[in-house]
Amino acid sequence: MAPEPPLLTMSGITKSFPGVRALDGVDLEVQAGEVHCLLGQNGAGKSTLIKVLAGAHQPDDGAITWRSERVVLRSPIAAMRLGIATIYQELDLVEGLSVAENVFLGHEPTAAGFVVRGREARARAAALLKRLGHPEIDPARLVGDLSAAQQQIVSMARALSHDVRLIVMDEPSAALDPDEVDNLFRIVRDLTADGVAVVYISHRLEEIRTIGDRVTVLKDGRAVAVGLPAKATPTREVVALMTGRNVEYVFPDRPSGAGAARPSPVLTTEGLARDGEFAPLDLELRPGEIVGLAGLVGSGRSEILETVYGARKPSAGRVLVDGKPLKPGSVRAAVRAGLGLAPEERKAQALLMLESVTRNVSVSSMSRFSRGGWLDRSAERDAARKATRELSLRPDNPSVPVRTLSGGNQQKAVLARWLLRGCRVLLLDEPTRGVDVGARAELYAVIRRLADDGLAVLLVSSEVPEVLGLADRVLVLREGHVVHTAPARELDEHRVLDLVMEGSSVTSTTTGAPVTTEGSPTS
Numbered sequence: 001m002a003p004e005p006p007l008l009t010m011s012g013i014t015k016s017f018p019g020v021r022a023l024d025g026v027d028l029e030v031q032a033g034e035v036h037c038l039l040g041q042n043g044a045g046k047s048t049l050i051k052v053l054a055g056a057h058q059p060d061d062g063a064i065t066w067r068s069e070r071v072v073l074r075s076p077i078a079a080m081r082l083g084i085a086t087i088y089q090e091l092d093l094v095e096g097l098s099v100a101e102n103v104f105l106g107h108e109p110t111a112a113g114f115v116v117r118g119r120e121a122r123a124r125a126a127a128l129l130k131r132l133g134h135p136e137i138d139p140a141r142l143v144g145d146l147s148a149a150q151q152q153i154v155s156m157a158r159a160l161s162h163d164v165r166l167i168v169m170d171e172p173s174a175a176l177d178p179d180e181v182d183n184l185f186r187i188v189r190d191l192t193a194d195g196v197a198v199v200y201i202s203h204r205l206e207e208i209r210t211i212g213d214r215v216t217v218l219k220d221g222r223a224v225a226v227g228l229p230a231k232a233t234p235t236r237e238v239v240a241l242m243t244g245r246n247v248e249y250v251f252p253d254r255p256s257g258a259g260a261a262r263p264s265p266v267l268t269t270e271g272l273a274r275d276g277e278f279a280p281l282d283l284e285l286r287p288g289e290i291v292g293l294a295g296l297v298g299s300g301r302s303e304i305l306e307t308v309y310g311a312r313k314p315s316a317g318r319v320l321v322d323g324k325p326l327k328p329g330s331v332r333a334a335v336r337a338g339l340g341l342a343p344e345e346r347k348a349q350a351l352l353m354l355e356s357v358t359r360n361v362s363v364s365s366m367s368r369f370s371r372g373g374w375l376d377r378s379a380e381r382d383a384a385r386k387a388t389r390e391l392s393l394r395p396d397n398p399s400v401p402v403r404t405l406s407g408g409n410q411q412k413a414v415l416a417r418w419l420l421r422g423c424r425v426l427l428l429d430e431p432t433r434g435v436d437v438g439a440r441a442e443l444y445a446v447i448r449r450l451a452d453d454g455l456a457v458l459l460v461s462s463e464v465p466e467v468l469g470l471a472d473r474v475l476v477l478r479e480g481h482v483v484h485t486a487p488a489r490e491l492d493e494h495r496v497l498d499l500v501m502e503g504s505s506v507t508s509t510t511t512g513a514p515v516t517t518e519g520s521p522t523s
Helices: 046-053 077-083 100-101 118-131 150-159 178-193 205-213 237-244 301-309 331-336 357-369 375-390 408-419 439-452 464-470 491-500
Strands: 006-016 019-031 035-039 061-066 067-071 084-087 166-170 197-201 214-219 224-229 267-272 278-285 290-294 316-321 338-342 425-429 456-460 473-478 482-487
Touching: 006 046, 019 035, 019 046, 035 046, 035 205, 035 237, 046 197, 046 237, 061 408, 077 084, 084 150, 100 118, 100 150, 118 357, 150 425, 178 197, 178 205, 178 408, 178 473, 197 205, 205 237, 214 237, 267 301, 267 425, 278 301, 278 316, 278 482, 290 301, 290 464, 301 338, 301 357, 301 425, 301 456, 331 338, 338 408, 357 375, 357 408, 375 408, 408 439, 439 456, 439 464, 473 491, 482 491
Parallel strands: 019 224, 035 197, 035 214, 084 166, 166 197, 290 456, 290 473, 338 425, 425 456
Antiparallel strands: 006 019, 006 061, 061 067, 214 224, 267 278, 267 316, 473 482
16 A cells, blocks of 8 residues: 655745844654654754744745645644644743633634633533543642643643544653653554644654654754654664764762761751642751752642742741741842742743843842942943853853753753852752753752752652762652652662652651661651
8 A cells, every 4th residue: 555645744934033143944753643753952943843843934945844734824724724833842821811811812712703601611621631531630729830741631621622633742851850851652552543633842862763653853953854753763863963073971979078078967956847839848058069859740740849938938847047047938039149040941040031131141140230329231231241251152242132042052041140259059840851962961060069069959859860960969859748858879870759659658748757778868
């Protein structure tokens, strides 16, 4: 039998913006019912290509064939009408609307042609959420009240509310814990079993091997490999295609510390807790030390960081810096004491996307550049340039808008902000989310160097190998409780996942008693 023609063919797609050629003759071919993985470093052209496919960008040249017919996708609505849906990494949901309103936004159920059927919309949204394995999400709830993982599910439900034949998923697992990723893969397999094609974008190469059928690799706006078998292509080969060089997955060496005196703690928490989020936590963090928090999404990891930083007010306990207690729930007090936070959602919570790199780096230190009520822009720019150069931020031009930087360099801009501020405790929440393979190694080196220079680091990551590779000491969390504490070198990924999933050593929330596992003391 003759093979089925491709569902989608993109041939010779080019797209230029002022000063940059984002796509240079890219080809992509997707079959119905397959998972086609699109790989490449930040800046390789992935986002531009999927925006062309979504109708958000018009190509300068090239052709798009959909179901054997050449088409012109003049708008996202045109793409959606053909059956092409895109779920972006930065979810485009309306936080002030309900789940059901978001799911059917733009094609609401109506009566008499103009009255929105709210009850019908909620019922249909509930059916879609059940199909996605999340019947617990209330269709009437405001999207702004949902977690990042739940918002991702709502965005997927919105895509499925149309008669889609191809779904583009841009970093869909970035905000999901391992159980949620398994559920995501189940959803993808159900879709492909129904003949729906999925274009899957991820920086997590192990996911590609698990869920992908074929792989297309972009580098510098060109397709350097098209349609490689996902499971049969060695990871080393994929990385070499993406980066143009072989990249080993190694972390910077930890200092031995043999014979060195242990410095006094710079950060201490005493019985720190928030009702319903995490149980009383006693922690000591010393200069030059990286402590990692490992656990599933919802285990209290991010809530601990935000409470230490003063963004959340504790229900019990206190935070001390150099033995002096901080004012509870005060970010100002935390920053003045030398704490800095690089949050999970850097674009929404840390960066001024329309401002320059200079302003993003200097924003927490503006008083340094004020002269008689006037801002010394030259001093501000020079200080920002020095801080970014210390972190090898590229391009070496602090005047460019921060939105033009890759994910890795945007994260460096956040770190440079706290470097300029002279912070002594750095709180890192998912520091490499949305960062490509090559840039991750650079960030790992930067974080270790900052610690070696005396900075204390408290790290949260959903990727267990990242926690184990970067941290000196690891606290394993489950449902807000520390169930195990140990030096990172004494743990492996399987042991951490077992602890995270079983949680057999969790103490009662009413007693708040210290937790010990296999003789390891709590922090």
